[in-house]
Amino acid sequence: xxxxxxxxxxxxxxxxxxxxxxxxxxxxxxxxxxxxxxxxxxxxxxxxxxxxxxxxxxxxxxxxxxxxxxxxxxxxxxxxxxxxxxxxxxxxxxxxxxxxxxxxxxxxxxxxxxxxxxxxxxxxxxxxxxxxxxxxxxxxxxxxxxxxxxxxxxxxxxxxxxxxxxxxxxxxxxxxxxxxxxxxxxxxxxxxxxxxxxxxxxxxxxxxxxxxxxxxxxxxxxxxxxxx
Numbered sequence: 001x002x003x004x005x006x007x008x009x010x011x012x013x014x015x016x017x018x019x020x021x022x023x024x025x026x027x028x029x030x031x032x033x034x035x036x037x038x039x040x041x042x043x044x045x046x047x048x049x050x051x052x053x054x055x056x057x058x059x060x061x062x063x064x065x066x067x068x069x070x071x072x073x074x075x076x077x078x079x080x081x082x083x084x085x086x087x088x089x090x091x092x093x094x095x096x097x098x099x100x101x102x103x104x105x106x107x108x109x110x111x112x113x114x115x116x117x118x119x120x121x122x123x124x125x126x127x128x129x130x131x132x133x134x135x136x137x138x139x140x141x142x143x144x145x146x147x148x149x150x151x152x153x154x155x156x157x158x159x160x161x162x163x164x165x166x167x168x169x170x171x172x173x174x175x176x177x178x179x180x181x182x183x184x185x186x187x188x189x190x191x192x193x194x195x196x197x198x199x200x201x202x203x204x205x206x207x208x209x210x211x212x213x214x215x216x217x218x219x220x221x222x223x224x225x226x227x228x
Contacts, residue, residue: 003027
């Protein structure tokens with residue numbers, strides 16, 4: 001069902017790249033959005049139909065590719081040109097001043113119908129009110145959220161005492177995303193934390209990172225100006 005469709009991964013870091021691998025295995029064409037990507041080229045294309053009518057359009061062409069998997073990359077400024085082509089938009093972004101509200105009313109209005117938006121990074125990437133207005137008509141599009149403006153707790157879905165707590169994930173209680181049938185909600189568990197294989201990998205990564213810090217060659221440094 002996804003084969004041949006296009007996915008736009010906004011935030012093409014370790015998480016975005018890993019999810020992109022799965023999307024490609026399902027036959028999807030994947031485009032990545034990354035802060036450091038080179039500006040794209042805009043190319044005018046002319047086509048003629050069977051009746052000889054010539055039409056022209058401007059297409060956006062990537063001038064960059066991910067060094068690890070070759071995925072075509074675009075800078076955030078190009079997102080408006082990519083969204084209208086996307087059947088799936090996957091958000092894998094940190095919470096920074098640059099990423100907050102990157103999906104707002106203007107961006108949701110550009111999405112085709114149907115379209116599926118999945119947020120695995122931070123809730124702030126989506127403007128809460130705009131997401132609600134986009135989903136409420138229930139016209140075929142959907143949203144999968146693993147992160148929320150107020151974080152869910154595991155026990156909120158099933159309380160062993162038989163009394164479930166009210167679900168509150170938004171800043172405005174009138175926006176009850178849990179009431180929408182086109183929303184899938186998970187309590188910030190997409191990383192698989194707690195699973196034995198994942199925890200072993202995290203422990204190994206932590207040890208390797210500490211060794212590199214001690215050697216003076218850290219894997220990554222934090223850019224305080226960007227809060228990331």
